[in-house]
Amino acid sequence: MKRSWSKTLLLAIASMVCIATASAQRSVDAVEKKIQKRHAGIEDVRGTLGIDLSPVWINHGYIGFIGPDYQRLKVSISEVTRKEQQTYELRGRMESPHYSCDVKGELLVLHIYPKTLKKTGHLKGELLYDVFGVYRLTETGSKSGRFEGFVLSEVLTQDGRAYPCGMDEADAKFRNNQFEGVWISDDSGLQKEANWGIGRIPDSGDLDIGEQMFKPAEKYWKSGWETYEQDARDEANEYMESLYSSEGVIDDHLSWKSWADMEGFAKTTLYCDGEPIRVFRSFHGEDTPPFMMGAGVLTYVDANFDQYPDVLISLGTRGSRHFSIYECYLYDPATESFVLTPGFENIVNPTFDAQRKVVYGCGHSSYATIEHGRFEWQGNRISEKSIVEVTINEEGNPISYSESQVITRGEDYEYIPLHENVQMDQLSPEWQEHLAKGEEF
Numbered sequence: 512m513k514r515s516w517s518k519t520l521l522l523a524i525a526s527m528v529c530i531a532t533a534s535a536q537r538s539v540d541a542v543e544k545k546i547q548k549r550h551a552g553i554e555d556v557r558g559t560l561g562i563d564l565s566p567v568w569i570n571h572g573y574i575g576f577i578g579p580d581y582q583r584l585k586v587s588i589s590e591v592t593r594k595e596q597q598t599y600e601l602r603g604r605m606e607s608p609h610y611s612c613d614v615k616g617e618l619l620v621l622h623i624y625p626k627t628l629k630k631t632g633h634l635k636g637e638l639l640y641d642v643f644g645v646y647r648l649t650e651t652g653s654k655s656g657r658f659e660g661f662v663l664s665e666v667l668t669q670d671g672r673a674y675p676c677g678m679d680e681a682d683a684k685f686r687n688n689q690f691e692g693v694w695i696s697d698d699s700g701l702q703k704e705a706n707w708g709i710g711r712i713p714d715s716g717d718l719d720i721g722e723q724m725f726k727p728a729e730k731y732w733k734s735g736w737e738t739y740e741q742d743a744r745d746e747a748n749e750y751m752e753s754l755y756s757s758e759g760v761i762d763d764h765l766s767w768k769s770w771a772d773m774e775g776f777a778k779t780t781l782y783c784d785g786e787p788i789r790v791f792r793s794f795h796g797e798d799t800p801p802f803m804m805g806a807g808v809l810t811y812v813d814a815n816f817d818q819y820p821d822v823l824i825s826l827g828t829r830g831s832r833h834f835s836i837y838e839c840y841l842y843d844p845a846t847e848s849f850v851l852t853p854g855f856e857n858i859v860n861p862t863f864d865a866q867r868k869v870v871y872g873c874g875h876s877s878y879a880t881i882e883h884g885r886f887e888w889q890g891n892r893i894s895e896k897s898i899v900e901v902t903i904n905e906e907g908n909p910i911s912y913s914e915s916q917v918i919t920r921g922e923d924y925e926y927i928p929l930h931e932n933v934q935m936d937q938l939s940p941e942w943q944e945h946l947a948k949g950e951e952f
Contacts, residue, residue, distance in 0.1 A: 539645055539660070539661045542643075542661055542691075543621065543622070543643065543661075546622060546624075546641070546643045546663075547622070550622075550624040550641065553624050553625060554624075554625070555622050555623060555624060556623050556624070556625060556640075557597060557620060557621070557622055557623045560623050560640070561596070562668055562671060562672070562673050563593045563673065564593070564599065564620065564642065564666060564673045565591040565592060565593050565599060565673075566591070566672070566673055566674060566675075567591075567642070567664055567666050567673050567674065567675045567688070568588050568591050568599070568601065568618065568662075568664070568675075568688060569588055569589065569590070569591050570587070570588055570675070570688065570709060571587045571588075571589065571746075572587075572709075572746050573585070573586035573587065573588070573688070573690075573707040573708060573709060574586075574707060574708065574709075574711075574712055574725055574739075574743075575690070575705065575706055575707025575708070575712055576704075576705070576706060576707075576712060576715065576718060576734075577607055577694055577703055577704070577705040578703045578704065578705075579703070579704070580731070580734050581715070581716070581718040581727075581731050581734050581736075582607050582608060582609070582734045582735055583607060583608060583727075583734055583735030583736050583739065584605060584606070584607050584705060584707060585605070585606040585607070586603065586604075586605055586690075586707040587603050587604045587606075588601055588602070588603040589602055589603050589604070590602040590603070591618075594617070597619060597620040597621075597644075598617055598618070598619050598620075599617065599618045599619075599620075600615070600616075600617055601614075601615065601616055601617065601618055601646065601648060602614070602615045603615075603648070605650075605658070607735065608734065608735035610654070612650045612651065612652060612654040613650070613651045613652060614648040614649060614650055614651065614658065615648065615649060615651055616646060616647045616648035616649050616657070616658075617646065617647060618644050618645070618646040618662065619644055619645055619646070620642060620643075620644040621643050621644050621645060622641075622642070622643040622644075623640050623641070623642050623643075623666075624640060624641045625638065625639070625640055626639040626640060626641055626665075627639070637667060637668070637669045638667070638668045638669070639665065639666070639667055639668075639676060640665070640666045640667075640668065641663070641664075641665060641666075642662075642663070642664040642665075642666050643661065643662070643663055643664075644661065644662050644664075645659070645660070645661050645662070646658075646659060646660065646661070646662055646690065646692070647659040655696065655697040655698055656694055656695060656696050656697055657694070657695055657697065658692060658693070658694050658695075658705055659692050659693065659695065660690060660691050660692015660693060660705075660706075661690075661691060661692065662688065662689065662690045662691070663688075663689045663691075663713075664687060664688050664689075665687050675687050675688055675709065683721075683722055683723045683724065684711075685710040685711070686708055686709065686710040686711035686713075687708065687709045687710060688708055688709045689706075689708040689711075689712075689713040690706060690707045690708060690713070691706045691713040691714060692704075692705055692706065693705055710724070710725065711725050712725065717730075718731055718736075726740070727739050761809065764783055764784055764847075764848065764849060765781065765782065765783055765809070765822065765849075766781075766782045766785075767779055767780065767781050767782065768780050768782070781809075781824065783840065783848065783849050784848055784849075788840070788849075788851065789824055789838065809822055809823070809824055809825075810822070810823040810825070810837075811823075812863060813863070813865070814839050814841065814852075814855075814863065814870070815841055815888045815891070815893075816863075816865055816868045816888070819842040819844055820842060821839060821840060821841045821842050821849070822839070822840040822842075822849055823837040823838070823839055823840075823861075824837060824838045824839075824840070825837055826838060826856060834859045834860060834874045834875075835859070835860050836856050836857075836858070836859060837855065837856065837858075837861065838851060838852075838855060838856055839851070839852040839855035839893075840852070841891055850891065852891060852892070852893060853892065854892065854893060854894070855893055857895075858870060858872040858884065858886060858893075859872045859873065859874035859884075860872060860873050860874055861886075864945070867941070868887075868888070869885055869886060869887050869896075870885075870886040870887075870888075870893065871883060871884065871885055871886070871945060872884040872886065876900065879902060879903055879904075880900055880901065880902055880903070881900070881901040881903060882898060882899075882900050882901075883898060883899045883900075883901070883942075883945075883946070884897075884898050885897045885898070885941075885942075885945075894917075894919050895917045895919075895924070896916070896917055897914065897915065897916050897917055897929075897939075897942075898914070898915050898917060898926070899912055899913065899914045899915075899938065899942050899946070900912070900913045900915075901946075902932075909935070911932040911933060911934070912930065912932075912933055912934065912935055912937075912938055912946075913928070913930060913931045913932055913933070914928075914929045914930040914933075914938050914939060914942060915927060915928050915929060916929055935947075
């Protein structure tokens with residue numbers, strides 16, 4: 512038979528909860544009196560505030576501990592349902608290094624005090640409240656224990672909806688939804704301190720050594736905290752991805768998905784036939800396009816001159832003179848897929864000569880030298896065949912030209928000089944024609 516909690520019974524249980532800490536004995540009654548004293552002269556609006564507070568306590572990333580050795584306790588409250596005006600049903604899950612279990616129970620709001628919004632720039636109609644309540648969460652399944660204690664929350668409301676206040680998240684002291692209590696064994700009556708919260712954990716002693724945010728002391732890593740920082744980054748990235756994610760289709764083969772991470776970067780994965788082929792990373796803004804700052808921009812071009820459009824993906828620009836480099840994915844009509852071409856990213860500012868079926872690159876190799884490269888396809892691979900170095904003066908005008916043949920031997924290259932420090936009309940005819948087009952960098 513389902514056991515229900517009346518207000519009287521809940522208060523009776525809560526008043527008996529005594530939380531053992533290294534510094535003090537904190538009972539619910541003592542904390543309640545302290546809360547009332549802090550808000551002396553302020554009207555308690557518990558009986559008149561009709562807003563559903565359910566969204567305030569839903570959170571999948573509470574940080575917490577259990578026991579005298581501060582065993583890490585991961586707390587997820589996944590469902591909160593308002594049963595009566597001030598009574599809420601909670602469901603969630605507890606995980607520590609030694610056990611995990613689902614929990615369900617109730618939270619009773621005892622006091623709601625209005626607060627003054629001290630921050631500037633808040634939205635019209637926002638109101639801030641301190642909320643104090645007591646809770647009991649019972650383990651379900653094969654476990655036989657319960658969590659009970661009190662909770663302090665700072666609640667923001669607007670347009671009849673409630674949210675956990677996060678206005679001070681940048682503050683090193685930020686904390687909210689501070690659940691402080693004990694775990695009690697139903698079999699033996701054994702009690703262990705069990706606290707959790709957002710931002711910080713209440714009464715966490717010397718566990719928390721973080722200055723800007725919660726950080727577990729190394730002495731407690733063996734209690735499950737060794738992976739906390741990486742876990743926190745992963746969870747934050749998942750949260751950011753849920754807020755800032757978008758995706759789209761480019762054509763029958765190519766699609767993309769873009770999201771933002773906790774460090775303020777936008778990441779975009781490019782997919783070919785459903786398989787990820789490239790990840791791009793750049794700073795994001797409010798209206799982030801899927802591809803930013805040149806990196807990730809797609810261009811269709813018949814790169815290998817086989818009458819099938821291939822895909823160039825910009826890897827952005829390099830250096831103060833903005834060298835543009837690309838990855839090239841050649842279309843394979845046999846498999847109807849795009850295949851990465853090794854080495855194409857070595858071609859700076861590529862241009863394509865369909866008549867000669869060669870690719871040219873051009874960029875500064877030094878302040879006073881511009882280097883042109885001539886590349887040819889050998890099957891699905893591309894390699895450099897010759898280069899011309901142009902020496903320029905301070906005005907950027909050419910002074911002399913040097914031409915070399917490039918011999919490829921495996922991974923090694925040999926440069927054989929053909930013309931050194933000559934005028935353009937002494938170069939090979941093909942280079943004369945190409946350079947005469949004025950396609951200087």
